[in-house]
Amino acid sequence: MSAEIGVTLQEFQKQCRINKVKKWERFSEWIKCICVVTFDLNLGQVLEFVYPPEFVPKEQEASNICYMAFPDSNSGCMGDTKFHFSLRAVDKPSISKSISVAESTALNEYSPVRASNQSHFWGFVYFRQKKDSNIPRGYFQKSFIIMTSLPYYNLFFEVLTQLAPKYFSDGNIVIKNACQLINREWPSPQAGVLSLNLFEYNYQIFLPKMHSENIQNKKNNNLKLPNSNKEINLTSKIIYSVNEFDLFSSLEFILENLYTIWELVLTAEPIIVVGTSPADCSIMVQTLIALINPLQYYAEARPYFTIHDSEFKEFTKKYKNAYSPVILGVTNPFFVKLLTDWPHKILLADNQINLQQHIHSKYMNTNNSNTSGNNFDKTPLGNKTIPANFGAISSDALAPGLYTKYRPFLKKDKTLLNKVLHGIKTNRPAHVQTALIRRNLLELTQSFMIPLERYVASLMPLQKTINPFRLTPNAGVFNLDDFLSTLEHSGPHLTSTLKGDWRGLYRRFFYTPNFNGWYKSRRSELQLALQKIQMQTLSSTNFKVWAQDKQEVEIVDMMLKLKQKLNLYANKSSKLNYLNDINNTGTKVQLKLQINCLRESLPIDIKDVVNI
Template sequence: MTEKSISTNNLTDNNDCLRVTSEINTCNDIKHWSNFSQWIHCMCVITFDLNIGQALEFVYPPQFVPSETETANICYMAFPDSNSGCMGDTKFHIRLRRIHKESHNGNLKKIFHSYNSDCISALRVDESHYWGFVYFRQKRDANLPRGYFQKSFILVTHLPFCNLFYNIVDQLAPKYFENGNSIIEEACDQINRLWPALQAGVSLDLQLFDNIYKINIPTISGKKCSTGGQKTDTIGKTSLNAFSTKILNSVNELELYQCLCFTLENLYTLWELVLIAEPIVIVGTSPADCSHMVHSLVSLIAPIEYCAEARPYFTIHDSEFKEFTRECGKTPPPVILGVTNPFFIKLLKDWPHILRLVDNQVKTFKF
């Protein structure tokens, strides 16, 4: 009896030691990703499960798994609505509210604060929200129960760098679909080791596999900083000939004319509506069209900061559905919503400003 008791006590002590050691390792792991976290929060893979629908299949680094509500929102917004009929590859972006919790890395807040004080308002970190850049693939596969392969690769970040992260996703997602999770792990490790600190006013080289993205985040003053933010081992010992270099003139700006050329006669009206934060709903046939149009409208008033809400792609499953569709009030909120579900046409029929897109064109509108 005594021997059993001693054995049990030793086992308990060992378990306690393992738990403490695990907690220490987790803390160290989070600190290990401090450089990565300046640019990206995590990378996710969403798949379709026959029993539960969209489901989180993989997230990396594993220390930064989104909260339960965040995960649900990401999963629902990672796939186009079934009526969209998006076959092949579709790229779009989303914005979701962050569920506040204690920061694992207090130093990260200081870095974000310093960066926000230097950069222009449109490029600031918003710690209350995440941006998600989605690469959705759907193709026929007779070997699967539903007859289709459906999966999304998502890059989640605090930074509104649409142009940069669309390029990153466009490079990584096809590699992931071909080689699996190891590509995501390797990419995150490279970003953590090789990318410089987040800093405005400095020319930065961002290396990812065989690509180098050259960017410069503008400052409020428009002046360049005298000190560089490059890491000495970023390109270092490797010949530049081994890389494909891409110069990004802007980290956030997309092609505005492509989205707005179909409604040039209403451009001034749209500019006014965005400037005074009027509620606008964009009804499109795909999340790609919606998210690009929402982004283009917000960009119209740059460099003035858009201070209301903007959701590039919004679904009926979003945790803020009631908040934005007036089920909790009578007045439409100051928000620009991008939607594809026809249900919204009926639900939001009383909204003062509606744009309907068909095949990337403005077919009908109400101002």
């Protein structure tokens, strides 16, 4: 009896927890929780406050968050610093208890920069450090952190900028009120223009679908200022892109290596970004990932990484004489000494803003009289071979830039580079420079991917081979040699002016996480398309004629199969649900009619028993 009561109590407690989580369902579609990390003289960095309390991180997650929340001691970040990090969730983590259908859709459909999933979280940090003689250590150090599954950098940095100073002024009540407001008023993440109210601000954001038009083409048509009575007194902030950074400002000092870096990211090569500020490192890592848009980056990336991270050994250990495919942003000089043979390193300046000014003056003094030739070849910056004693050299003594022994497969586009160089000399606005770079790299990535997309589409079985009475056929398997044989007549040279060893680049790409992730996604889409075609075939089949010479067991078996197909539509977690088109409703209705038709063909005694 006591065991029975115990089970009932556990079920009751479980239901209470579920109800508490459901209370924050809308909030958790956007944000998992808001944390405050402070420095304790005896314990170090500790989690001081978490809200909502239903989403307190597990012990390992909390430890990672605490270590990521503060810049390394050598960074010397005084005042306020904003940066972001990414961490892997622990199995069945507390902060991922209720990932909803809307959030899952947002992760899969509206996050084009990096493949997002429920196993990773993003932390957006507002760190404050200032002298305080009343504290034994002499410094006030505290971080305000937004934890989320959505990599919407520009949105959450805006929210962070609004909330963190309020918190430092008024305390925890700011966090509680903000969470309740978001839970009450924010809509679910979905494609299109969304209006998000938060205290005195109204954020107008646009969420594009993965394969929609470039967001730059939609600026004027989609985002409009609020005009409802509820929003009339709010300050409007229009965020044209939730996840695009200023590429030019980040890449200007390594512009000559742009196409080499594009290849490194495309082929998921291990890259370490070394700087003195987590803000510079995290932005650079995200910039690198964005270079291969619209292809998703499927390898690991840590915008800010410390020696205390639980994956430290995993990412810094060699496997079969090679490092893991990962991009790490670090500020601790220990990494430079530890990873002496790391194949690709990008060193940032102590102050990226000063570096931009330095580069600008260098370019301005480079042969101003001739703007039509290959001026870029005369610029002072270039990639640097990794010295044999790289780890022994202080990072302060090394010039900022790319250090690598990698030999690119493709030749760089000097036309683009000279256009950007001319823009530097003529003080062209940074956003225009960024648009030039983004457009060029977008076209390059598309040129690279179009032959792959065309080949995968050819693996789709012919529609006439789909039999309603057999299992759904599988798409063909990708064969590298077969694919390479198609390049002569339908290769990237048809759409790109870049010359080089395209075949070699494809061979290297084939063995990377980026290819595996892309191929797995495309193959899944093909299988879903085949499922839809077979369902439509089943919905139009004459089962009344088919059942005339069938045994009862065969008819019941077919009813079960139809019911199973029908459940694919009812299952909210099924990707088939996101492939809805105008025919889906008709297909579902027709499948139900087909089941009823088969039931009517059964004898009365069996018909009354079968409940499908």
